[in-house]
Amino acid sequence: MTGTAADARPDARAGGSTWRFDPDTPLDEGCQPAALWARRALLALMAVAVACCLVGLLGVHTGTATAERNGYSMSLRYPTIARAGLDVEWQVTVTHPGGFGKQLTLAVTGDYFDIFETQGFHPQPSEETRDAHTLYLTFTAPPGDTFVVYYDAYIQPASQQGKSARVAVMQHGAPAVWIDYRTRLAP
Numbered sequence: 664m665t666g667t668a669a670d671a672r673p674d675a676r677a678g679g680s681t682w683r684f685d686p687d688t689p690l691d692e693g694c695q696p697a698a699l700w701a702r703r704a705l706l707a708l709m710a711v712a713v714a715c716c717l718v719g720l721l722g723v724h725t726g727t728a729t730a731e732r733n734g735y736s737m738s739l740r741y742p743t744i745a746r747a748g749l750d751v752e753w754q755v756t757v758t759h760p761g762g763f764g765k766q767l768t769l770a771v772t773g774d775y776f777d778i779f780e781t782q783g784f785h786p787q788p789s790e791e792t793r794d795a796h797t798l799y800l801t802f803t804a805p806p807g808d809t810f811v812v813y814y815d816a817y818i819q820p821a822s823q824q825g826k827s828a829r830v831a832v833m834q835h836g837a838p839a840v841w842i843d844y845r846t847r848l849a850p
Contacts, residue, residue: 721849723749728842735759735832735840742846745818745825751779753814757832757840763804768833769812773798775828778846782815799833822848 715721726743729736736758742751755769766789773793790801802812825848831841 721746723751725752726844728844730840730842732840733834735834737830737832737840737842739830739842739844741844742818743844744847744849746849747818747820747822750817751846753816755812755830757810758808760808762806762808763810765804766801767804767810768799768801770829770831770833770838771798771800772796772826772828772830775826775846776814776816778819778822778824778826778848779814779816780819785813785815818848823850824848 723742723746724744725740727738727740729738731737738756740752740754742753745751757763757767757769773796776798784800786802788800789803790799792799792801800812802810804810825846827843827845829841829843831838833839
């Protein structure tokens with residue numbers, strides 16, 4: 664006779680207070696080989712996730728891109744990989760020998776900033792306009808040959824997908840120098 668869970672029942676002779684054990688009856692169905700391997704696989708997966716967190720693979724990663732054209736030099740620090748709710752860095756530095764004249768206009772892909780919650784640009788643009796695809800940020804030009812703007816932001820908690828974008832310095836209505844980049848969002 665094969666044992667079942669019903670074979671492990673109170674012993675009537677002992678007043679019903681002890682259990683009789685049938686060694687042919689498995690008491691823990693988790694000791695089955697498939698269950699053991701499933702637990703081992705789950706523990707291994709959790710160990711990999713913890714290891715990724717410990718070495719920083721699941722956090723924010725910042726990249727730098729540079730471009731030089733038409734006498735302008737531009738560098739961009741931006742989030743390459745980020746997660747919802749985390750602070751990120753977005754900073755543009757533009758250098759032009761001889762300065763910028765009265766104003767400097769940056770053109771950024773309009774919907775790129777939709778993934779962010781922001782405290783704003785530092786310095787603040789003196790003028791902002793947007794057409795169907797591009798956000799134009801016009802700044803009063805600083806003295807000297809270098810301009811730096813910083814975007815104080817974090818990824819919106821509801822953002823699930825990253826964005827591709829272009830940032831450009833506009834000169835006479837056309838891009839003088841530009842950088843194409845992408846921010847990816849991790850779950």
